[in-house]
Amino acid sequence: MAFADDVKTYCNTDDDLSSYIGAAEASLLTAGVAKAEDNPLYALAVKMMVSCWYDNRVPDPANKAVNVPQPYGLAGIILQLQMSQGVS
Numbered sequence: 001m002a003f004a005d006d007v008k009t010y011c012n013t014d015d016d017l018s019s020y021i022g023a024a025e026a027s028l029l030t031a032g033v034a035k036a037e038d039n040p041l042y043a044l045a046v047k048m049m050v051s052c053w054y055d056n057r058v059p060d061p062a063n064k065a066v067n068v069p070q071p072y073g074l075a076g077i078i079l080q081l082q083m084s085q086g087v088s
Contacts, residue, residue, distance in 0.1 A: 003037045003046075010047040011054050024049035033081045041084075045077045 007017055024046045025035055036042040048071040056068045 003043070006043065007047050007050050011051045013054065015054075017050055017054060020050040020053050021046060023053070028078065028081070031078055031082065032085065033078060034085055036081075039081070041077050041081055045074060045081065048074050048077070 004018060004021060007021055008014060011017060027049065028042070028045060029035065033042065033045075037046075052068065052071050
């Protein structure tokens, strides 16, 4: 199964998520994490980011909060990826 299909399954959608996946990978690269779709932690980080962004793509008028918190545990996963790739 292709990585994009894995992400679609995780997000429970058939929509095109390529822009979300690209943005998540760019965000991780900016954090010093090289692309590694075969690494389970990397794959989970991308899936968590895409899912959060996809689920919150339409503003909820009932919700006055403008910031959506990142998924629980994502910061720890990114830190582990950075450490395993020698980023300090």
